[in-house]
Amino acid sequence: MHSPEQDLTQLPPLSRREAIETAIGMYPRLRRFAYGLCGSSDEADELVQTAFERALKSIRQWQPGTRVDSWMYRIIQNLWLNQRRADRVRGLHLPVTDPDRLSSLRSQQDAESGLLLERVQRCIETLPDDQKLAVLLVSVEGLSYREAAGVLEISEPALTSRLARGRRALLEQLEAGTSRKMAGS
C-alpha cells in the first residue's frame, strides 16, 4: 500500500554530506508535503527553503543511520507549526488569491487535475493540524505507521487514531461535496 519510492532503510548508512544530498533529491516530495500543509506553492517553497537552511545548520543533530526523509519531514512540520502559532498572533497568510499556484497549475496540468487538487486541499484545510499531518504523511507520502509516528513524535496508537479520524472527516466532507454538486445540477 505504501509508496514505492526509495526505501532508505535498504541503503548503507549515509555520511552527513550524503544526507543533505539525499534530502535535496527528495525536494519534490518535501515540497508536496509542504504544499499539503500550506495550500499554496509560494508558502510551500518558502517553508521547504527554510527547512533546508535549518537542516544545514543543525546537520550535526542528524544521526547517521537514521532516515533522512523522516528528519526532513519533522523539520518541515515543526517549522509549519511554529508558523501557525505566529500567524495566530500576527494575522493570517493568504492562501486564496495565490497567482503563483493558479498560473503554475494551469500551465502544467489540465484544468481537471487543478480542480481536483483545489477540492481536496479545501477539505484537508478543514482538518485539525494533528489529523492533517497524519493523513498527509501516511496517505500521501506513503510513510509506514512507525515512520509517521516517529516524525510526529507520538505513539503508533495515537497516530492510527488521528489517521482514522482524519480519513473519516475527509470522507464525510467529500461525500457532502458530491451530494451538494448533484443537488445543484
Add this chain to the structure above:
Amino acid sequence: MTRQDELQLQAWMDGELPAADRDAFAERLAREPRLQRQAESLQSLDRLLRQAYAPIAAQRVPTLRIGKVRPSDSFWALFCKWLGTSQPLRWQPCCLLLLAAISLAGAGGYWLSGQIKLETAGQANELGPRERQALQLLVDQVLEHQRSGSTASWQGQGRERVIITPTRTFRTPDGDYCREFSERLVIGDEWNEEQVIACREGEQRWSVKARYY
C-alpha cells in the same frame, strides 16, 4: 462500525495488520458487505489524495538557495572550550571587548541611519508629480499580477530608475489583502532600497501602508 473494526480495517488497508490477523480479517471482509463498502471508500479516498497531490511532486521545483553554512554550534563549542580551559582572567577582557563592540556598533548604526534618511529624502524628492503617478501605476500593476520574487522596473525621463520586487503576500486580521515589496530607486551610480507594505483597495488599486529600511 465499531472503533476497533475501523482501526483494523485501516491497518489492513495500509498493509500494517499483523500477519497472524491478516487471513482472518480477509475472510471476515469477504463475508460482510458493510465492511467491504467501507474498505472501498477508504481505498478510493487514498487513491484520490495521491492523485490530487501527484502534480505538485511532478512540477518543476524552484532552485534551492543553499550556501555554505557554518554549523552554529561548532563556533560556540570552540569558544566555550577556549573559555573553559583558560584562566579566569580571560573573562574580563572578553566582556570589556564585547561591551566596546556593542557601544561602537550602536553609535555607528545611529550615525548611519541619520545619513541614510537624509540621503533618501533627497533622492525621493527628485521625482516629480508625473513620475510619481507613473510609478504608482507600475506598483498597482506589479502587485496585482506579478508573483513574489519576480522583478519589474520603471525608467524615468532622466537618469532615475525604480525596480520593484514583491516578496510576500499576506492577509490582515481585518481581511485585507496586502503585499510586501522592495522598491529600489537608482539615480546614476547611487541607489537606495526601501521595503514597502501596500494593501489592496480595489481592482488594481494598491495603497502604501508602511515603508521601512
